[in-house]
Amino acid sequence: MQENKDNLRQIFQKEIALIESGKEDISNPQYINNELLPKYKELLREYEKLLKLSRKVFVISDSQGRTLKRREYEIKNLFDNINQGFLTFGQDLLVDSEYSAECIKIFGKKLLILALSIYYVSIIQIKRIILRR
Numbered sequence: 185m186q187e188n189k190d191n192l193r194q195i196f197q198k199e200i201a202l203i204e205s206g207k208e209d210i211s212n213p214q215y216i217n218n219e220l221l222p223k224y225k226e227l228l229r230e231y232e233k234l235l236k237l238s239r240k241v242f243v244i245s246d247s248q249g250r251t252l253k254r255r256e257y258e259i260k261n262l263f264d265n266i267n268q269g270f271l272t273f274g275q276d277l278l279v280d281s282e283y284s285a286e287c288i289k290i291f292g293k294k295l296l297i298l299a300l301s302i303y304y305v306s307i308i309q310i311k312r313i314i315l316r317r
Contacts, residue, residue, distance in 0.1 A: 203232050270284040
């Protein structure tokens with residue numbers, strides 16, 4: 185948890201420094217009668233709220249990213265251990281990069297050849313359909 189706070193502090197280093205500098209300005213007696221001081225205080229408060237919200241968004245995003253990576257690992261682990269070959273193809277009919285380990289056992293490292301074979305068969309089928317018309 186402390187590491188996250190340190191990381192956020194480093195990411196927002198300039199913004200934190202700007203807020204601290206602004207707070208010093210507000211407490212400086214030199215500006216006490218400045219007509220812009222109330223607006224400056226309000227701006228500083230709103231900027232601080234925005235920074236706090238941004239930090240929360242970063243924490244949530246990091247947490248969701250870790251959860252997503254863990255779930256991807258769990259799903260991949262599940263597919264790799266059910267002894268069935270799962271794979272998908274893109275619109276170009278090439279095998280997508282995600283496939284179960286069983287596919288390697290079934291096809292060897294010839295997944296590209298499989299995709300090209302399916303592509304070739306598809307072209308032949310399309311030609312047959314066209315020629316029937």
